[in-house]
Amino acid sequence: xxxxxxxxxxxxxxxxxxxxxxxxxxxxxxxxxxxxxxxxxxxxxxxxxxxxxxxxxxxxxxxxxxxxxxxxxxxxxxxxxxxxxxxxxxxxxxxxxxxxxxxxxxxxxxxxxxxxxxxxxxxxxxxxxxxxxxxxxxxxxxxxxxxxxxxxxxxxxxxxxxxxxxxxxxxxxxxxxxxxxxxxxxxxxxxxxxxxxxxxxxxxxxxxxxxxxxxxxxxxxxxxxxxxxxxxxxxxxxxxxxxxxxxxxxxxxxxxxxxxxxxxxxxxxxxxxxxxxxxx
Amino acid sequence: xxxxxxxxxxxxxxxxxxxxxxxxxxxxxxxxxxxxxxxxxxxxxxxxxxxxxxxxxxxxxxxxxxxxxxxxxxxxxxxxxxxxxxxxxxxxxxxxxxxxxxxxxxxxxxxxxxxxxxxxxxxxxxxxxxxxxxxxxxxxxxxxxxxxxxxxxxxxxxxxxxxxxxxxxxxxxxxxxxxxxxxxxxxxxxxxxxxxxxxxxxxxxxxxxxxxxxxxxxxxxxxxxxxxxxxxxxxxxxxxxxxxxxxxxxxxxxxxxxxxxxxxxxxxxxxxxxxxxxxxxxxxxxxxxxxxxxxxxxxxxxxxxxxxxxxxxxxxxxxxxxxxxxxxxxxxxxxxxxxxxxxxxxxxxxxxxxxxxxxxxxxxxxxxxxxxxxxxxxxxxxxxxxxxxxxxxxxxxxxxxxxxxxxxxxxxxxxxxxxxxxxxxxxxxxxxxxxxxxxxxxxxxxxxxxxxxxxxxxxxxxxxxxxxxxxxxxxxxxxxxxxxxxxxxxxxxxxxxxxxxxxxxxxxxxxxxxxxxxxxxxx
Numbered sequence: 163x164x165x166x167x168x169x170x171x172x173x174x175x176x177x178x179x180x181x182x183x184x185x186x187x188x189x190x191x192x193x194x195x196x197x198x199x200x201x202x203x204x205x206x207x208x209x210x211x212x213x214x215x216x217x218x219x220x221x222x223x224x225x226x227x228x229x230x231x232x233x234x235x236x237x238x239x240x241x242x243x244x245x246x247x248x249x250x251x252x253x254x255x256x257x258x259x260x261x262x263x264x265x266x267x268x269x270x271x272x273x274x275x276x277x278x279x280x281x282x283x284x285x286x287x288x289x290x291x292x293x294x295x296x297x298x299x300x301x302x303x304x305x306x307x308x309x310x311x312x313x314x315x316x317x318x319x320x321x322x323x324x325x326x327x328x329x330x331x332x333x334x335x336x337x338x339x340x341x342x343x344x345x346x347x348x349x350x351x352x353x354x355x356x357x358x359x360x361x362x363x364x365x366x367x368x369x370x371x372x373x374x375x376x377x378x379x380x381x382x383x384x385x386x387x388x389x390x391x392x393x394x395x396x397x398x399x400x401x402x403x404x405x406x407x408x409x410x411x412x413x414x415x416x417x418x419x420x421x422x423x424x425x426x427x428x429x430x431x432x433x434x435x436x437x438x439x440x441x442x
Numbered sequence: 443x444x445x446x447x448x449x450x451x452x453x454x455x456x457x458x459x460x461x462x463x464x465x466x467x468x469x470x471x472x473x474x475x476x477x478x479x480x481x482x483x484x485x486x487x488x489x490x491x492x493x494x495x496x497x498x499x500x501x502x503x504x505x506x507x508x509x510x511x512x513x514x515x516x517x518x519x520x521x522x523x524x525x526x527x528x529x530x531x532x533x534x535x536x537x538x539x540x541x542x543x544x545x546x547x548x549x550x551x552x553x554x555x556x557x558x559x560x561x562x563x564x565x566x567x568x569x570x571x572x573x574x575x576x577x578x579x580x581x582x583x584x585x586x587x588x589x590x591x592x593x594x595x596x597x598x599x600x601x602x603x604x605x606x607x608x609x610x611x612x613x614x615x616x617x618x619x620x621x622x623x624x625x626x627x628x629x630x631x632x633x634x635x636x637x638x639x640x641x642x643x644x645x646x647x648x649x650x651x652x653x654x655x656x657x658x659x660x661x662x663x664x665x666x667x668x669x670x671x672x673x674x675x676x677x678x679x680x681x682x683x684x685x686x687x688x689x690x691x692x693x694x695x696x697x698x699x700x701x702x703x704x705x706x707x708x709x710x711x712x713x714x715x716x717x718x719x720x721x722x723x724x725x726x727x728x729x730x731x732x733x734x735x736x737x738x739x740x741x742x743x744x745x746x747x748x749x750x751x752x753x754x755x756x757x758x759x760x761x762x763x764x765x766x767x768x769x770x771x772x773x774x775x776x777x778x779x780x781x782x783x784x785x786x787x788x789x790x791x792x793x794x795x796x797x798x799x800x801x802x803x804x805x806x807x808x809x810x811x812x813x814x815x816x817x818x819x820x821x822x823x824x825x826x827x828x829x830x831x832x833x834x835x836x837x838x839x840x841x842x843x844x845x846x847x848x849x850x851x852x853x854x855x856x857x858x859x860x861x862x863x864x865x866x867x868x869x870x871x872x873x874x875x876x877x878x879x880x881x882x883x884x885x886x887x888x889x890x891x892x893x894x895x896x897x898x899x900x901x902x903x904x905x906x907x908x909x910x911x912x913x914x915x916x917x918x919x920x921x922x923x924x925x926x927x928x929x930x931x932x933x934x935x936x937x938x939x940x941x942x943x944x945x946x947x948x949x950x951x952x953x954x955x956x957x958x959x960x961x962x963x964x965x
Binding site: 168170193194196197198199345349386398399400401402403405406407408409410412 | 627628629630673674744746767770771772773774775792793795796800801804808
């Protein structure tokens with residue numbers, strides 16, 4: 163019997179304040195754990211509104227240091243209590259004025275494993291991210307958690323195949339893609355790019371998107387969170403496009419081996435011929 | 443009245459044109475591209491110009507005498523190549539003055555391109571052929587427009603008459619002569635129409651079809667998006683349409699327009715998702731259809747059914763929408779639907795390795811944290827690992843919910859109530875229609891059921907609480923907001939009217955049973 167990872171994703175709507183937003187996510191940890199989920203990833207900038215709809219430095223306050231900040235510590239306790247791996251997409255302050263769009267990864271025993279910093283930062287109407295974040299500079303870490311090897315690729319990153327590949331080469335079995343993306347802009351890509359990345363790199367992808375319209379703008383976040391397997395098949399149903407939802411699915415790692423034995427993309431790739439891609 | 447059209451077959455092919463009586467009289471001979479005679483002919487065009495290719499837009503059968511080509515082999519070969527580039531369906535050459543015999547250069551060029559080339563050994567005026575083929579093609583176009591109009595009129599009529607979704611789909615299926623499936627964005631099947639065995643075949647394979655991230659058209663699978671006001675919310679599919687693809691697309695588009703209109707008018711009391719779940723759970727409970735046959739429908743409706751534990755629940759106060767939202771929030775798989783009698787059924791589907799009872803408790807506890815649901819009771823049947831046992835489980839949950847329907851406050855029930863919790867109450871509920879039980883209840887409670895001074899209803903309520911609370915006087919007084927002395931006076935009045943001593947266990951038990959039976963009959 164191959165290894166099965168019970169993995170979870172949580173999409174939700176902005177509650178109106180940071181503390182209640184954190185509490186909603188704490189409850190989601192308990193709900194996921196009640197079903198035996200071994201790993202859970204939240205949506206991008208999980209405890210805030212998607213403030214990049216406006217350019218207002220008041221939202222710099224949402225950033226905190228990782229892992230020293232209070233939120234990471236709070237979720238470390240929960241992770242340990244429930245024996246669950248947590249991926250926390252947050253707003254990180256390295257030092258005043260040096261801010262990143264980051265995900266912290268907590269192991270099932272509550273220990274802090276490290277962070278991924280979003281590399282690709284958009285600057286288009288409704289997504290004014292360059293105002294808030296420096297581009298990521300912490301490489302392509304894959305975290306060796308209690309349940310398996312996990313990578314994170316945040317929101318706009320997903321449009322760039324190179325990072326997906328780097329995570330695959332580093333051994334990721336599941337890559338989480340926490341996002342905040344709106345109906346008019348990207349819905350035609352949402353069920354195309356991540357399944358394609360899962361196929362190209364022969365791993366599972368968990369894609370998370372928040373739901374609802376927030377007071378800061380007109381972005382209509384369309385949820386439809388899902389897991390997709392290395393054959394581009396959705397694992398169970400895609401979540402609601404309007405309601406908060408916890409997605410809990412069993413991911414069969416035997417499938418990963420089966421597909422990699424069938425295809426040999428990692429063997430047959432030609433990095434020696436790819437220099438033009440990395441030329442600055 | 444509904445006009446039923448035969449599904450229109452594919453457009454006229456080259457082969458069909460050659461088989462027309464008028465053409466046969468011209469003694470046609472296929473001299474090249476014989477393997478491509480099934481190409482559709484969109485139009486028939488007479489052209490003698492050497493550069494005819496630039497005037498074509500594809501799909502034409504070109505008729506020529508070759509008068510401008512005779513004697514120039516380069517021109518002949520280029521003529522054929524230009525037809526090929528313009529994607530003409532075929533070329534027909536009438537033999538005569540220009541070409542007494544089939545020209546070899548043209549034949550070779552046509553064979554290389556794969557362009558069907560036909561010569562007529564006994565040429566006839568081309569106008570006779572164009573007239574015949576053109577009128578057939580026009581008739582086909584007209585038939586398609588008529589079909590489109592007929593479907594639109596029929597569906598609009600149904601919508602204005604307030605017909606349900608199912609009736610609309612039945613109409614579409616009648617025209618398409620193949621299974622019709624409506625899904626939401628999660629590829630959950632919301633409704634189907636068509637002949638049952640064919641629909642079941644489609645649903646049996648649904649998981650594979652639905653889980654394809656892309657989704658392809660072809661093999662007669664014709665899809666049309668459902669949406670409006672910039673929002674997409676589902677799809678309608680003709681599964682295995684056997685006629686012409688263009689006509690199928692037209693049917694699917696008309697159906698999609700009607701469905702969007704139906705949904706936007708929004709006169710249905712329930713969403714399509716609710717209606718779908720309701721139909722399924724109602725069929726399961728009633729066992730009109732054996733559970734096993736409903737399995738493909740359940741799977742297509744999004745309920746995981748392989749290696750699962752099923753927990754049937756019934757919730758008295760709680761709307762399907764609220765319960766569905768909670769299931770999503772907790773990440774639990776299940777179907778939710780309102781059943782008869784103000785009860786909502788929830789069929790949970792849990793992985794086998796999970797503690798079904800603990801998750802049911804978790805669900806019920808979270809339900810009580812919802813606004814206005816502080817006292818909500820979830821009636822649960824025992825977990826079922828076999829699908830065939832689910833109908834009995836649903837009925838068990840219904841029975842438990844009925845048994846505790848009116849007395850949850852006095853009983854101080856836990857969040858989840860099971861068969862073992864309803865004790866005597868459950869038995870009485872089952873026996874409530876027995877005339878002997880009914881006359882027993884009448885006899886025992888006679889003094890409080892016959893109206894004399896209008897106090898009877900209030901006294902009956904006190905009696906109910908007193909007995910349900912295990913003859914706890916302080917709790918009864920508290921629940922009825924009266925002082926202890928006032929309660930004593932009421933208990934005294936009750937004993938006098940019934941002629942019993944409630945301190946005597948057997949007499950109290952007898953009255954209690956009678957009251958349970960009375961309440962069961964009322965409910």
